[in-house]
Amino acid sequence: MSTLALALSRRWESLLVILLVAFIVLGSSLSPFFLSGSNFSDLTSNLMEKAIMALPLALIIIAGEIDLSVESMLGLASALLGFTYALGWPLWLDIPLVLVAGATGGLLNGLLVTRAGLPSLVVTLGTLALYRGLASVVLGPRSVSGWPQWFTDFGFGDVPGTLIPWPLLVFAVLALAFLFVLNRTWIGRQIYAIGKNKEAARYSGIDVAKMKTFLFILSGVLSALAGVILTARFSSARADNGQGFVLDVVTSVLLGGVNIFGGEGTIVGVVLAIFVIGVLRNGLTLADVSPDTQSVAVGALLILSVAGPTLVRRISAARPRRQLTKPVSNS
Amino acid sequence: MVGRRLETLFPKEHATIGEVALEVRGLARKGVFSDVSFQVRHGEIVGLAGLVGAGRTEVARVLFGIDRADAGEVLVAGKRADINSPKDAMRLGIVYVPEDRHEQGLVLDFSIAANVSLPIVQKLSRLLVVDRAQERRLAADYSKQLQVRSTGVDQTASGLSGGNQQKVVIAKWLATRPTVLLLDEPTQGVDIGAKAEVHRIISQLAAQGMAIVLISSELLEVLGMADRIVVLHEGRVAAEFGRDNASQERIMAAATGHAEA
């Protein structure tokens, strides 16, 4: 990563830390019950499914593509889990099956984008409808409940003796793994190369199609995992689980500093942005603002997180170019 | 430039011509080029001349695995090779310095070190982690060897001059230790000084035994650098000349389809 991009992302991340603190202050001023351990525990547990889906989506957008179908894959996974569990199959069989279904959905997205060469925007818009439709075909209006105690405790409960929700542990491990892969490994280096210049990556021997397909599969699997966790938390499998999540997931990636055109972005930024949105929504909820009205704020955040940098870039471009220290003779 | 003897313009070192490194027999791609055959030996520079649109870049893209041939075969060191992707080509020792440096050659936002290591970044990693020290050492060695002028291997490629950028692209492929080097308009859009340095590098590589295919629309460059010249006209081999019996007129005649007998 070039030094310029690093400086830019570090400045963006410190902006997010300030925003996080600001929203915590806003939250505590809106309601006396905000600053409490149990509230932060609830806030975090409501956030984990979206957070888990934001990680692979960050890699996909850095690689220059997008995946809008994540919330529908979550719904389909929840419906399949309910369907198989209602058949009496044990959970240790249902959960892997559901993750495989997630991988298959991701593979379909990947092949349509890399082999058929279709734009990922339209493909994943199609699968957003397709997977949600399949979920309602699998489970219809039914909801499956009666889950084993350990399963619902995992979804809804905290690690004994603390206020840390179990799903937070899952997310923390995944976040550290993604941070490691993106920053330190050749996979991360290739993802940045593909995002910054797809042609140069291809001409450097990188199998762009295989890498992108892998990322879509990863997104499918983790969306399915999020579906399992949400089913546990709600202790009820439904075809309409996860509806409307795509806004928060895409916003946390773009607010996190990932460039919509690919090539730039860090996991640290995305994780910070996830909690910024989580704290904002929780503060507004405690002030009895309905979730849908909250989406006005989150929707605005999404637009600003993309409009902001482009406007800054255009303003700085418009200013007369100061003489750079080293004359660049690009003859 | 007028009247100066060819040798002073193009520093052509003496290279011992070795075995056939790459042989192309009857290569064809529907509607683009057909029945293209030529050989490149170790230490030899084969110039591919012809007008723009003659299909020279398309041949190189097939040899490097970007496109697939419809007919013909490619032999590397005498053995038949099946090249379906750039990765296959690299494994066979064939590398390609593309015509468009910015679009296909470099990731401008990456540092020199990151660009040089890109094709072999997987090999430079242990347990997935990229060995940054080895990466920087590699980049530093090749920068010194090719005399890349920069503030250091951490400088972003976008800050380099055209000539230095081209050297980084060459360094990037030398790092893979290739046997066959395909060069597509290597000195296009490069200042005079850098052009000479690139030519010096090319002839040094040939001297060290590299088999080189030089695609160039500059007749003087082809005449000055190449040991043998293959001329393409509308996707077909129009003529082939040795270094001594080639001339601007003969090449232009072949390139425009008026070859004598």
Added chain:
Amino acid sequence: MRWRRGSQFATAGMAILALVACGGSSGGGGGTTALNIAFLPKAVNNPYFDVAASGGQEAATALSGQFKQVGPSEATGAAQIPFIQTLTQQNVSAIVVSADDPDAIAPALKQAMAKGIKVVGYDSSPAKDARNVFINQADSKGIGVVQVQMVCDEIPGCAGEIAVLSATSTATNQNAWIQAMKDELASNSKYAGLKLVKVAYGNDDPQTSTTEAQALLTSYPNLKGIISPTTVGISAAAQVLKQTGKAGKVQLTGLGTPNLMRAFVKDGTCKEFALWNVKDLGYLAYYTAALLVQGKIKGNPGEKFTAGRLGDYTIDPNGVVLLGPPFVFKADNIDQLNF
């Protein structure tokens, strides 16, 4: 160089975890005796629940307690969970909830009860062990029987295909009434001629209910009657019958509010429908919650109590309080009630 920036993540991450870990349950003891009671209906934009809320407000002013209503915009079961969590955080003294998915909200309600918050079910009961008392507007059997009886009176010869346009498939009250209707149709020979062909779900959303009602008419051309045991469904069905000119040919009955159905009863699209006094339901639910909060009743079976203007009530063996018999609205009595 890389790890220095990583440390920034560590500091922010630690800040969150530290707050979460050491916070402990500083939320303080359960609800105090002050009457801070919140209503949580299946969905807020539903006129039926607005009327119940007005009853709750009336009881609140009578007992000088606080009343507020929060809830999701769409009647999907799981959507109520964040609201229950928030009310628990806000330390309300009691939650009066109509469950759209009784099992989904059970864990959250138990967590609230663990903190001393009283939970009263109304209209549609949460899981039995996730509430102190359930206020049932009318016993399910009674509602099922009266609706079958009404559709039979309306259809000439009391024979032919009938269909049900319900709310959501998971609502306990809807399923209980539909089951009661099926049992009544099977057991009572009087209804041998009636055949229930389809149960459609309008999700208590006007638009879905309209398209589902249309679908019933097109898919079953010789349908004789529609029973819609939900205020949103019955008014949507009435609108469709009028628009397609099938009013009078296809009978309509179910549960509806007088204000919504007045025009349709007057023009004969829907001869009669049943309901209960929704306002009283809200009043009784608030009153019972208040008594629980003040400790005047424990919610044990057999306990007797007076609920202000509504008089005396007893809690039956499985913790349910019955509001009263269903009330049948016809053209002649529809003007008396205004809600």
Added chain:
Amino acid sequence: MSAQAIDSPSNSALAGRLGLERTLTLVARLREAGILLVLLAVVVIVTIQAPLFFSVSNFEQILLNVSLIAIVAVGQTTVVLTRNVDLSVGSVVGLVAFASGDLLKEHTLGVAGAIAVGCALGLGLGALNGLIVAVARVPAIVATLGTLYVYRGLDFLIAGGKQVSAIDLPHDYLGIASSSVLGIPTLIVAAALIAVVAAYLLRNSGVGRQLYAIGSNPAAAEVVGIPTQRLIFGAFVVCGLCAGVAGVLWGSRFGSVNALAASGLELQVIAAVVVGGVNIFGGSGTVVGAVLGAILLATIENALRILHLSEFWLLAIDGAIILLAVGTDAAIRGYFQRILVRTGRR
């Protein structure tokens, strides 16, 4: 120095493009014929299975369901032509539907006034989309994903849980949906009118042709001096206006409106537009195609109901159709491009 022939890539690309242009409109014609064929096939198959499908009243029911989606599809087509997409149409229809319904309920405005305010509101919301995309240069997918939730959130804010029921609405407003002109329901006539006017303008007016040029090759359009950003802004305004018109008629059609009206409509509209041959890569496709696409989807939905198949398949079919239509688009486009590249060999 170098005997390099001047052959800048854009000249040959532009020539190739115009050739491609004629072929793509040919493709659009083929696509429209294609949809009619599929439509005919569906009608025939379903009629065999369930004869009562083939009745004037049922067809009228289908067209009635289609009318509002078709109006929004007309607006969406103008946006997709410029290689953009507007995901917020569902929320615009919902917000306008509730706003105009509420105005009528509180008797602040007569029917004509409410309709005017509704259309103006739609136009304004479309203009805001246009500003974000054309001025702030935010990609349309992100901008309209954001405004989808912003407008829906505003809908909930002003609705505040309230609902506008049939009895609150004036009789002649409700009459619009149930009235008919020369025997044809007014909604269908309105939709047909809007489609015809839009089709005419897009094909024959200068602006219309420029929209096609922007979509097929934005760089070339800029070079030729077409005010791209201003036209893209205009396309979003038209899209907002169409959604506004549909929003105003929504209350009349469904009798009651709450804050959830028309949520999810955007997927149905995009499916109709894409299956109607409007190329997602921009630059080709017609309003007529989009309307035919909407009719095809509505016919399939109606057929599902008649055949008692569970209507849960609907959303899955919408998704599958988007993938199928875009796939065939790409295949056709790739095929023609290969021919053109091959003849004008580089």
